[in-house]
Amino acid sequence: MEITLDLTKEKCDVFQEYLHAAIRKLTGSPFGSPGSSGYRSDGRYVITMSIDLPVESGVIAIQLIMAVEPDGSLKKVEFHPTADGIDDSKWNVYASNFITGVVTSAFSKNLDRFFIRSTFCRTGCDLDGEYWLPGFRFAPAMPENEQSYLYNAERYLYIDQEVDAIDQMHASDIASERALQYSARLSLILNTALYNPPSGMKWFLENKGSEGFVSRLEHLGFVLSPWPDKMPKKGEECRLGRFETSIISEHPNPMGLLMCPKETRKILRGINNCPTNIREAFDSCARLYQISLTAGRGFPTIRLAYQVGAVESITQNVSGYSGFSDFIKKEFPIPDDSADAFLERLYGSIRSAHFHGGSFPLGEFETKKFGWGIGNRNSHDNWDTDMLASKFIRQSIVHWIGREIIPRANESQ
Numbered sequence: 001m002e003i004t005l006d007l008t009k010e011k012c013d014v015f016q017e018y019l020h021a022a023i024r025k026l027t028g029s030p031f032g033s034p035g036s037s038g039y040r041s042d043g044r045y046v047i048t049m050s051i052d053l054p055v056e057s058g059v060i061a062i063q064l065i066m067a068v069e070p071d072g073s074l075k076k077v078e079f080h081p082t083a084d085g086i087d088d089s090k091w092n093v094y095a096s097n098f099i100t101g102v103v104t105s106a107f108s109k110n111l112d113r114f115f116i117r118s119t120f121c122r123t124g125c126d127l128d129g130e131y132w133l134p135g136f137r138f139a140p141a142m143p144e145n146e147q148s149y150l151y152n153a154e155r156y157l158y159i160d161q162e163v164d165a166i167d168q169m170h171a172s173d174i175a176s177e178r179a180l181q182y183s184a185r186l187s188l189i190l191n192t193a194l195y196n197p198p199s200g201m202k203w204f205l206e207n208k209g210s211e212g213f214v215s216r217l218e219h220l221g222f223v224l225s226p227w228p229d230k231m232p233k234k235g236e237e238c239r240l241g242r243f244e245t246s247i248i249s250e251h252p253n254p255m256g257l258l259m260c261p262k263e264t265r266k267i268l269r270g271i272n273n274c275p276t277n278i279r280e281a282f283d284s285c286a287r288l289y290q291i292s293l294t295a296g297r298g299f300p301t302i303r304l305a306y307q308v309g310a311v312e313s314i315t316q317n318v319s320g321y322s323g324f325s326d327f328i329k330k331e332f333p334i335p336d337d338s339a340d341a342f343l344e345r346l347y348g349s350i351r352s353a354h355f356h357g358g359s360f361p362l363g364e365f366e367t368k369k370f371g372w373g374i375g376n377r378n379s380h381d382n383w384d385t386d387m388l389a390s391k392f393i394r395q396s397i398v399h400w401i402g403r404e405i406i407p408r409a410n411e412s413q
Helices: 010-028 092-108 170-188 262-272 276-295 300-317 325-329 339-357 377-404
Strands: 002-007 035-039 045-055 058-068 074-081 112-123 132-135 137-138 154-165 201-207 213-219
Touching: 002 010, 002 092, 010 074, 010 092, 010 170, 035 074, 035 300, 035 339, 045 092, 074 092, 074 325, 074 339, 112 170, 132 262, 137 170, 154 170, 262 276, 276 300, 276 377, 300 325, 300 377, 325 339, 325 377
Parallel strands: none
Antiparallel strands: 002 074, 035 045, 045 058, 058 074, 112 154, 132 137, 137 154, 201 213
16 A cells, blocks of 8 residues: 655655654554664665554554655655455555544644753763753752862763653654753853763772772762653752853863853853854854863863864854964964964864874873973973963854854844
8 A cells, every 4th residue: 555645855854753753652662663774776765664553453563664765755655564365445544544644743743842851971060050041951960969069070960951842752852962962062161071971880999998998890870869750940959050250261160160151141042043154163163172072081182183173163164264273363362473383283283183193292192201290391391282272272262252152142033
């Protein structure tokens, strides 16, 4: 049996979302039904799913086949019973009604609102409190505990959202993608590495008192109940966070609780009001900056190489800059005659040498012959390069944000 649909790529994508939701409802499983997918020699992407179709006499096992065209459009869907000798009249109408119901729901955009909590981590002092930001709530998982000020501790943080979706699984997909975007934006704004919670097992030290320390292999994970099913009210789970720092400050939270800069809401609202190329420039920069802080922990070469790339991503999306060095000079001029040589070192001897030659010019794989004390000239030079480069790169980015994005915060969309 074939049912003609003739959907464009955009409509096909929407149809598939609702189809999967309908199958999840039919099966009662969040994972839907078993099936397979793959490309055919003609370039079509074929999706096959097995479903138990409810009919008057019970259920009939049916195979649903969709052949998505190379351009993403969908001409039809096919149904075939998995067993031989089944009278078509027993299931044709039910299959047709099933697809008709999916199409009707898809293009009437029937959606419900769902609450989704996403979890991220950072290393450092805890977040000062909960922040209600445009589109989401950002909060610590364990606010105001006796260990909040430990500077080298892993912290769990929540990004809470309400999203309109077809069902819980669809809502989770939408919220997860948005949360990843928000985490990158916050990593840039707060200058901190937000990352997905790690999994697996690691060794831990346990103090046994008179027996001394012992090592234990334990699963990684964080469980805190109860898990809410709706957005918390303001101040219900923890106090409101303070906005007492600035994005342009070089050391906004020295040995203290992490605070959102006072410009945070304006930046997030401004991004939504920006032209597409400015928004893409910011998000590309934020993603690379986030990677620089996560992958570059303990590897200054990696951190600086990705931060140079973060600046480059801006120059690829907006006009007015010939490249990395030109961006730095225009956004945060370096008051030094050696600026050109320093910027060339960042781009050529660090960024390019690392990405194209596997080089680690900041000494990560060198023996510290004199430790970090007197006489270790290379270590001091590398430290100075790291500190100056991080400062110049970040200050140039935040000055660009201050000029291009913050002023758009109050513009109407």
